[in-house]
Amino acid sequence: MAAPGNDNSLPDLPEAKPVQGSRWRMQIVWLVPIVAVLIGGWLAAKAVIEEGPTITISFKTGDGLEAGKTKIKYKDVDIGVVKAVTLSPDHKRVIATGELVKDATSMLVDNTRFWVVRPRISGGTVSGLGTLLSGSFVGMDEGNSTRTRRDFVGLEVPPAIPSDVPGREFVLHSMNMGSLDVGSPVFFRRLQVGQIASYEMDPNGKGVTLRVFVNAPYDRFVRSDTRFWHASGLDVSLSPDGVQINTQSVVSLLIGGVAFESPEADAGSESPEAGADSKFELYATHADSMKEHDQIVDTYVVTFYDSVRGLTVGAPVDFRGVVIGEVTRIYTRFDPVKKQFSIPVEINLYPQRFTSRFQDGKPTGRLSAEPRQLAEFLISSGFRFQLRSGNPLTGQLYVAFDVFPDAPKAKIDWSRTPPELPTVPRTLQSLQDSLTRLLAKLNGIPFDAIGASAQRTLQSANDVMAKLGTDVVPQAHDTLSAAQSTLNSATDALQPDSQLQQNTSDAMRELARTAASVRMLTDYLERHPEAVVQGKPGGKQ
Incomplete structure (x- = not known):
């Protein structure tokens, strides 16, 4: 309806109503920073979620380590990088801080190993040549422990055997290292089947413990009875068959090595396989390793009064060609009562070597349940110990146990520890003693008194013949004159300055010189028994 006074020709207009507007209005321009914030937050969250672990590795030196550049690799795949290299608080070591990828978290366990890979020559192997161009990096070997770890002590040398190589480690103990080193080969029937993994000195300093890995x-x-021995260099032995030279390979001549072998077992009695970390003795030679291991060992002392030159520790104790023991110690002893030196030799005897074996190959043990009674019986039967020459070329001696029917009676001194068994002198020494006794007896004969007595007897006979010359019939005069001449000649011969006396004295002096020469010969042969074969050095053969 038109308002009064308005022109009715104008149309009717709707009434305007106020509408309340929104307080917040989004401008399109704000969408850009919002999206940027969301993307940044997503990237930050992703970085946090995918961030790998941080570890520290302690090294003796920082050679080859460079912050931000030195890679950490596993099987030649980059799994991290060294972020910082600093000194330890005591300034004695270098601490490398590394960041690894997340996938490497499960590999960081207690026995995981790290080392710096650089060019290296060890044990006949060459490694790390690729770092000459690419630079050093930190190598990693995954452990198998279930305990996690983040701080590690780096190895100074790379591990010889990666943890994922199939095989077993064994522990060897030796008196010395010889020419072995980490990486030295291990041989079985002259085939390389492993290598030395590590070694360390025993805490008491009396030996070396090595760990070998066999692939x-x-x-x-x-096996449980396997024998290991040093296969380094040449093994030279002299036997009745001649000189024998053995070696495992040309490599072992240069860098050394270890070989192993199991003794021949009877049918059906093969020993079981040795478990990982089983312990074995590392012998010096193959011959030493294959010696019979005796369960019963008796220790005694045998005392010699002649020279033991040529007798060494380890020399055999022989019973008619069978080795029944060995020499373990040689020393000297002085008797203040007799004022005499002696050479006690300590020996180990193996009673099982006297016994026979059953068909199953097991030794019967001792010969008697009463070893003391048996020993007393053997000694009373004439059994003695004696030094003998084992090799005339080298002058080596051994201790022989044999029966000597003419040996003087003796008893075992059980009061000593170890007990002392009786001995007899060497054959050459016995000959020398016999000659000395003969010379002493010859020197004791009173040749001067015998000559004077003979002279008095002849003078009495001369007086008797003079009386008979005046009383007998003239027909016997010529006979008595001849007898007188004979007696005069005998008297002249027995005079102190006569030819007979001089010849007798010369003969005694020659005999004395002969005995002295024999004594010198026996002394020389005792010191140089090889002269029987080789002759005197520099002289005629």
Whole structure:
């Protein structure tokens, strides 16, 4: 309806109503920073979620380490980088801080190993040549422990055996290292089947402990009775068959090595396989390793009064060609009562070597349940110990146990520890003693008194013949004159300055010189028994 006074020709307009507007209005321009914030937050969250672990590795030196550049690799795949290199608080070591990828978290366990890979020559192997161009990096070997770890002590040398190589480790103990080193080969029937993994000095300093790794499937040939020995250099032995020279390979001549072998077992009695970390003795030679291991050992002392030059520790104790023991110690002793030196030799005897074996190969043990009574019986029967020459070329001696029917009676001194067994002198020494006794007896004969007595007897006979010359018939005069001449000649011969006396004295002097020469010969042969074969050095053969 038109308002009064308005022109009715104008149309009617709707009434305007106020509408309340929104307080917040989004401008399109704000969408850009919002999206940027969301993307940044997503990237930050992703970085946090995918961030790998941080570890520290302690090294003796920082050689080859460079912050931000030195890579950490596993099987030649980059799994991290060294972020910082600093000194330890005591300034004695270098601490490398590394960041690894997240996938490497499960590999960081207690026995995981790290080392700096650089060019290296050890044990006949060459490694790390690639770092000459690419630079050093930190190598990693995954452990198998279930305990996690983040701080590690780096190795100074790379591990010889990666943890994922199939095989078994064994522990060897030796008196010395010889020419072995980490990486030195291990041989079985002259085939390289493993290598030295590590070694360390025993806490008491009396030996060396080595760990050897034998690759599968050859590790199954290491059994509970397997023998290991040094295969370094040449093994030269002299036997009745001549000189024998053995070696494992040309490599072992240069860098050394270890070989192993199991003794021949009877049918059906093969020993079981040795488990991982089984302990074995490392012998010096193959011959030493294959010696019979005796369960019963008796220790005694045998005392010699002649020279033991040529007798060494380890020399055999022989019973008619069978080795029944060995020499363990040689020393000297002085008797203040007799004012005499002697050479006690300590020996180990193996009673089982006297006994026979059953068909199953087991030794019967001792010959008697009463070893003391048996020993007393043997000694009373004439059994003695004696030094003998084992090799005339080298002058080596051994201790022989044999029966000597003419040996003087003796008893075992059980009061000593170890007990002392009786001995007899060497054959050459016995000959020298016999000659000395003969010379002493010859020197004791009173040749001067015998000559004077003979002279008095002849003078009495001369007086008798003079009386008979005046009383007998003239027909006997010529006979008595002849007898007188004979007696005069005998008297002249027995005079102190006569030819007979001089000849007798010369003969005694020659005999004395002969005995002295024999004594010198026996002394020389005792010191140089090889002269029987080789002759005197520099002289005629």
